[in-house]
Amino acid sequence: MLLEVERVSKRFGGLAAVSEVSFAVAEGQVVGLIGPNGAGKTTLFNVIAGVLRPSGGSIRFAGREISGLRPYRICRAGLCRTFQIVKPFRNLTVLENVVVGAFTRVRERRAAYEEALKIVEAAGLARWRDSVAQALPIGLRKRVEVARALATRPRMILLDEVMNGLNPTELREMMDLIRRLNSTGLTILLIEHVMAAVMDLCQRIVVVHHGEKIADGSPEAVTRDPRVVEAYLGEEYLIR
Amino acid sequence: MFAATDMREHIVAGSLFAVAILIPLTSDNLFLQDATILILLWAGLASAWNIAGGFAGQISLGHAAFFGLGAYTSTLLKLHFGLSPWLGMLCGGALVMLTSGFIAFAATRLRGPYFTLVTLAFATVVQIIAARWYGLTRGNEGLSIPFEPGLGNFMFTGKLPWTLIVVGYVLLVYAVSVWIARSRFGFQLAGMREDEDAAQAIGIDTRLLKVGAIALSAFLTALGGSFYAQYVGFLDPGYALSFDLSIKFALMCIIGGLGTPLGPILGALMITTLEMYLRAKWGGGRSGLYLVVYGALLILIVRIMPIGLVRGVPQLLVRWRKPRAA
Numbered sequence: 001m002l003l004e005v006e007r008v009s010k011r012f013g014g015l016a017a018v019s020e021v022s023f024a025v026a027e028g029q030v031v032g033l034i035g036p037n038g039a040g041k042t043t044l045f046n047v048i049a050g051v052l053r054p055s056g057g058s059i060r061f062a063g064r065e066i067s068g069l070r071p072y073r074i075c076r077a078g079l080c081r082t083f084q085i086v087k088p089f090r091n092l093t094v095l096e097n098v099v100v101g102a103f104t105r106v107r108e109r110r111a112a113y114e115e116a117l118k119i120v121e122a123a124g125l126a127r128w129r130d131s132v133a134q135a136l137p138i139g140l141r142k143r144v145e146v147a148r149a150l151a152t153r154p155r156m157i158l159l160d161e162v163m164n165g166l167n168p169t170e171l172r173e174m175m176d177l178i179r180r181l182n183s184t185g186l187t188i189l190l191i192e193h194v195m196a197a198v199m200d201l202c203q204r205i206v207v208v209h210h211g212e213k214i215a216d217g218s219p220e221a222v223t224r225d226p227r228v229v230e231a232y233l234g235e236e237y238l239i240r
Numbered sequence: 241m242f243a244a245t246d247m248r249e250h251i252v253a254g255s256l257f258a259v260a261i262l263i264p265l266t267s268d269n270l271f272l273q274d275a276t277i278l279i280l281l282w283a284g285l286a287s288a289w290n291i292a293g294g295f296a297g298q299i300s301l302g303h304a305a306f307f308g309l310g311a312y313t314s315t316l317l318k319l320h321f322g323l324s325p326w327l328g329m330l331c332g333g334a335l336v337m338l339t340s341g342f343i344a345f346a347a348t349r350l351r352g353p354y355f356t357l358v359t360l361a362f363a364t365v366v367q368i369i370a371a372r373w374y375g376l377t378r379g380n381e382g383l384s385i386p387f388e389p390g391l392g393n394f395m396f397t398g399k400l401p402w403t404l405i406v407v408g409y410v411l412l413v414y415a416v417s418v419w420i421a422r423s424r425f426g427f428q429l430a431g432m433r434e435d436e437d438a439a440q441a442i443g444i445d446t447r448l449l450k451v452g453a454i455a456l457s458a459f460l461t462a463l464g465g466s467f468y469a470q471y472v473g474f475l476d477p478g479y480a481l482s483f484d485l486s487i488k489f490a491l492m493c494i495i496g497g498l499g500t501p502l503g504p505i506l507g508a509l510m511i512t513t514l515e516m517y518l519r520a521k522w523g524g525g526r527s528g529l530y531l532v533v534y535g536a537l538l539i540l541i542v543r544i545m546p547i548g549l550v551r552g553v554p555q556l557l558v559r560w561r562k563p564r565a566a
Contacts, residue, residue, distance in 0.1 A: 051437070051440075070440070070445075071437075071441050072440045072442075072444055072445045075440075075441060075442055075443035080442065080443070083438065083441070087435045087437060087438035088434075088438070089430065089435060089438065090434055091434060092430060092434060100428060100430065100439075100444075101443075103424045103427050104442055104443035104444065105443075106424075107424055112424070149441075149442060151442070152442050152443050
């Protein structure tokens with residue numbers, strides 16, 4: 001297992017945002033993390049990525065304990081995340097955004113630019129390479145977010161709602177990108193509300209509700225689970 | 241970054257340095273010679289501030305403390321131990337590097353205005369201590385450095401050596417800035433400036449970066465402080481550690497262009513010239529009138545060119561060259 005999350009909890013005062021969640025992601029998998037708003041998905045991401053310290057439990061990445069490490073160390077260990085509310089470097093161009101990411105692994109300016117150029121092209125951002133990030137529409141900014149994370153050469157990437165709010169074309173492009181990345185061996189854990197995309201992309205789905213894991217399995221199994229239907233998907237989903 | 245304009249910036253900076261060196265060689269006008277040296281000193285100091293405030297986005301209003309600590313260190317070492325101010329300058333730089341590094345480390349979780357407040361509070365404390373610690377600094381009476389010309393004493397009769405030294409100082413800070421703008425360090429600073437959380441998420445140790453940028457900026461500021469003490473020959477907390485000084489560093493960078501190597505130099509040239517001109521023209525008459533005009537002009541400049549001269553002027557030129565068809 002590449003990522004092992006074991007009985008991880010996060011409490012804010014008396015509120016248990018995440019309680020005793022365990023799951024694991026194997027190398028090369030695409031796993032979806034779903035659940036209603038406020039279920040604790042992003043909190044779980046923040047705990048895994050080192051933004052928040054877990055109140056309990058352990059997180060191992062590639063066999064190494066990473067809970068409590070600061071975010072930049074976790075990224076350097078090969079686990080990189082994107083933000084739900086995108087955080088591009090607003091006044092830098094698309095290419096420069098990715099170059100900053102590339103500099104995490106590369107020291108030479110030329111090498112960083114070369115690597116960033118490849119990633120910008122692979123992410124379908126070549127046309128906007130020299131545009132300032134803040135001038136881009138949300139769909140492209142989300143892609144910049146992904147590209148910048150990829151530039152750090154991760155073994156695994158955490159995508160926080162990179163498909164929400166995209167128009168159908170953008171959505172298709174993003175799904176293609178995710179599939180292509182996965183086919184190169186990148187392991188992906190994604191939070192998503194766009195069910196069609198989740199069902200299509202993920203080999204496995206973890207469902208959380210009120211901070212607890214309520215289901216974990218293949219898309220077919222999860223959509224048939226009555227607890228999941230009640231908590232999140234709704235009756236219509238089952239009928240359809 | 242700004243690779244396309246790099247050469248143009250170097251040419252502008254190079255010509256300014258050349259003109260500066262020519263002035264003491266060709267003109268007997270002492271006022272002009274003195275103004276040249278002061279403008280260059282300001283250019284170096286503003287450029288040093290720009291490393292923290294511009295490139296790293298850590299807006300400090302406490303750089304007067306680094307300036308003053310540098311100035312006092314070299315001066316006191318000279319007065320009490322007869323140490324050459326050249327060495328004193330390096331001692332001051334080292335002391336300031338440690339102090340600023342410690343402050344940056346302690347304030348590492350504070351962002352934006354909260355960080356600025358810490359720097360401001362620090363500078364205020366340093367100023368009060370310097371004013372009250374009479375035994376060490378002679379308080380507000382100030383310290384005078386005896387005039388003993390000589391290379392080892394960092395003291396000269398003519399203006400040419402001063403000009404050459406200060407050009408060397410600005411060149412040093414400019415070179416450091418150019419290196420930053422192109423290096424891994426500079427790109428990571430830009431990332432941190434734009435979004436600290438995102439920078440951490442892509443593997444950047446923002447704490448280390450912040451401490452490094454501020455210590456470097458403070459070190460270069462301290463060098464300028466020692467030069468000032470030697471050049472003016474007098475040091476008092478009311479000026480050398482004043483809040484006005486900190487504001488001025490920031491202002492010059494904002495006017496010239498934050499986070500660009502050339503910006504602070506242009507900002508220093510513009511502001512110092514403006515200030516000197518207005519003081520000469522209206523300073524004698526109604527007291528304070530020139531400050532009103534000065535303030536109004538600053539507001540106007542920032543209003544017209546909020547992105548600073550370095551980026552603003554080329555934009556303006558492009559707009560003028562294009563026929564107003566659209």
